[in-house]
Amino acid sequence: MMPRTKGEESKRKLLQAAEELFAKKGFQSTKISEIVANAGLTQAAFYLYFKSKEDIFQQMIQDFDQQIIDLSDAGKKVVELVPNDIKSYVTNMFIQLFTVLGKNPNLTRIALQHATESDQIRKKIVEQIANNMSNNQRFGIVKEEIDTWVAAEAIVAVTERLVNRYLLTGEKTEKELGEQVARMFLSGILNHSKSGD
Amino acid sequence: MMPRTKGEESKRKLLQAAEELFAKKGFQSTKISEIVANAGLTQAAFYLYFKSKEDIFQQMIQDFDQQIIDLSDAGKKVVELVPNDIKSYVTNMFIQLFTVLGKNPNLTRIALQHATESDQIRKKIVEQIANNMSNNQRFGIVKEEIDTWVAAEAIVAVTERLVNRYLLTGEKTEKELGEQVARMFLSGILNHSKSGD
Amino acid sequence: MMPRTKGEESKRKLLQAAEELFAKKGFQSTKISEIVANAGLTQAAFYLYFKSKEDIFQQMIQDFDQQIIDLSDAGKKVVELVPNDIKSYVTNMFIQLFTVLGKNPNLTRIALQHATESDQIRKKIVEQIANNMSNNQRFGIVKEEIDTWVAAEAIVAVTERLVNRYLLTGEKTEKELGEQVARMFLSGILNHSKSGD
Amino acid sequence: MMPRTKGEESKRKLLQAAEELFAKKGFQSTKISEIVANAGLTQAAFYLYFKSKEDIFQQMIQDFDQQIIDLSDAGKKVVELVPNDIKSYVTNMFIQLFTVLGKNPNLTRIALQHATESDQIRKKIVEQIANNMSNNQRFGIVKEEIDTWVAAEAIVAVTERLVNRYLLTGEKTEKELGEQVARMFLSGILNHSKSGD
DNA sequence: TATGAATGAGGCTTCATTCAT
DNA sequence: GATGAATGAAGCCTCATTCAT
Secondary structure (H helix, E strand, O other), X not given: OOOOOHHHHHHHHHHHHHHHHHHHHOOOOOOHHHHHHHHOOOHHHHHHHOOOHHHHHHHHHHHHHHHHHHHHHHHHHHHOOOOOOHHHHHHHHHHHHHHHHHHOHXXXXXXXXXXXXXXXXXXXXXXXXXXXXXXXXXXXXXXXXXXXXXXXXXXXXXXXXXXXXXXXXXXXOHHHHHHHHHHHHHHHHEOOOXXXX | OOOOOHHHHXXXXXXXXHHHHHHHHOOOOOOHHHHHHHHOXXXXXXXXXXXXXXXXXXXXXHHHHHHHHHHHHHHHHHHOOOOOOHHHHHHHHHHHHHHHHHHOHHHHHHHOOOHHHXXXXXXXXXXXXXXXXXHHHHOOOEXXXXXXXXXXXXXXXHHHHHHHHHHOOOOOOHHHHHHHHHHHHHHHHEOOOOOOO | OOOOOHHHHHHHHHHHHHHHHHHHHOOOOOOHHHHHHHHOOOHHHHHHHOOOHHHHHHHHHHHHHHHHHHHHHHHHHHHOOOOOXXXXXXXXXXXXXXXXXXXXXXXXXXXXXXXXXXXXHHHHHHHHHHHHHHXXXXXXXXXXXXXHHHHHHHHHHHHXXXXXXXXXXXXXXXXXXXXXXXXXXXXXXXXXXXXOO | OOOOOHHHHHHHHHHHHHHHHHHHHOOOOOOHHHHHHHHOOOHHHHHHHOOOHHHHHHHHHHHHHHHHHHHHHXXXXXXXXXXXXXXXXXXXXXXXXXXXXXXXXXXXXXXXXXXXXXXXXXXXXXXXXXXXXXXXXXXXXXXXXXXXXXXXXXXXXXXXXXXXXXXXXOOOOHHXXXXXXXXXXXXXXXXXXXXXX
């Protein structure tokens, strides 16, 4: 994990600098000159490791993308379980979502902003949540009248925004947010169950 | 409403073109050359009506800003009413919100994206909703344990996203979305009332 | 002299405005938009009276040029006279020079600055003075060892500068400057004569 | 003195080209495209070394400014000496002045033309000469009736013009001009002394 | 006699990218 | 593995000038 060679170290520095700048100023507004300055290198060095500005962006997203996929896969496995305590299950899922996105606030911001890419990533997350929810709808856990795609979009939008607004600023923790959101959505989405509050 | 002079017509065309492009590609990525091309004018003409790219943006936002303020004011008046049918009241509020933002999907997208400005506008909307909700909290209508600011941010985030995802594409109407969202949030936010479904 | 028609009046206003601006900011830095603004007209109107920016400049210079030629001619006539009082004659010449240039401080400034033109006008003035002086050299009035062309250039340079520095600012009058300059140059240029101080 | 690195060499070429063009065509009329063309570089290269057109101008002036200050300081030291041979002293001063300005004919022209800056630089030179002269006036060397500031302005104007007219063209040397000018001004400014011609 | 509207050409400046060392 | 130097392409903006009315 720790870079061995000087080259790997330089590349890491560049990725790090780019991540911070992209998050702070957006992709377009971030200049290569700024990235290399923040990384303590020259502009030419940048092109030793990346083919273009777009390239560094892609490489940056990839890792993040993988984490999302992992979350997604984890999600799939949980689907089959019919939880005793639905409420805590859902709350947990929210906390998980906040945790993944909150661990990479910069990447979250970047990924969900960059036009083309964001749609890809967002789509993956939304898809995973929607499928999950549809499944639970078949089990009678999620209300019939809920449009699971709309709900999934809503959940992602809320999570994304609250990460930026409260997690990034340190005003609230993953747990607090997860609980708040669960509370807001739960009884709207789930059927009245004995496990409700 | 219809511009009388040629100049006014040209300015309108430029604003129109800019709005579409800003919404589609973002402020930074939109080139003045594209705006004027879409408006059927030359680049020099642009500067007959706007001092800079930032200027056209500001002028564009102003109108929208006013509509938001109007909505805000309308909202304040409704606060005092203790509705018999809370559910339909809230649903209505959501439909209203979708309608205002949905009427200006481009502007919504632009305003809520452009760094500095977005914070201003978003803040106004969120503030209005949060205050409204806090009021209702005092009346015992909204649950104690809800953080109204978090909830308001959530509502705006959801609305914004669904407008872009479903209203803009024509896949759903304001009414459909308003009802869906009300359904999702309602029982999470409101106390169990006889007016619930 | 007073313009009869509206057109003449407009043209006069434009010339007036241009003169002031050219003098204050130079030819290049003065924009047509500024000229017409100062004249209370539109840019299109400008082209009713002048073919181009260069054109208004030329027309402006012409009048001035004529005055210089007139001074020149007057100078020639005086040459033949062998004055009794050389000192007062020279002083007078200086006062005259200051008067002509001082009457048109703007034009002086403009004419002597605008690259191409200035050389023409300056040349005329210098030539006239140099010839005059050479003549007087033959009469033994001006010292043999004086290079009359150098002296003439010097005289014009001094006059030009002092007009700008002291006449334009109102700090000194033509008379004062004429006398000062005469005093400075006289005994350097003229042979010791009984009319010296 | 000779630039070591390629970059320094390029910067030097740009300064050189700019100097010539500014002198020939004035600041405003000189385009950056012309400067870089004359320096054999591209327009982008210009911005490797200078922040703007104004910037290259400032850097150019600085050196010159320093030389003027040095001359000024040298001048101050000489003030105290009551020279035996005033004439040769003054002649020398003129030769010195011609030499400094003549060594940088372009800069002289530029510095004394560019509005804001020129006033600064000209003022410095004029001030130095005027003070010098006032001092000598107290010693009875310079005539009472001479306005030393007017005289100083005159001297600078003459020097400036003759440098451009005769030194730049190679028609006359510093020595020749210095002597001519000394001759013209000397007896006008100085009291009749045994050291006069 | 004048104006409202528009434009072509060109200026300054920025930036991602390349290449020789 | 890195840098100093340079560039091409493109962006924003200005300004003298034109033309229909």
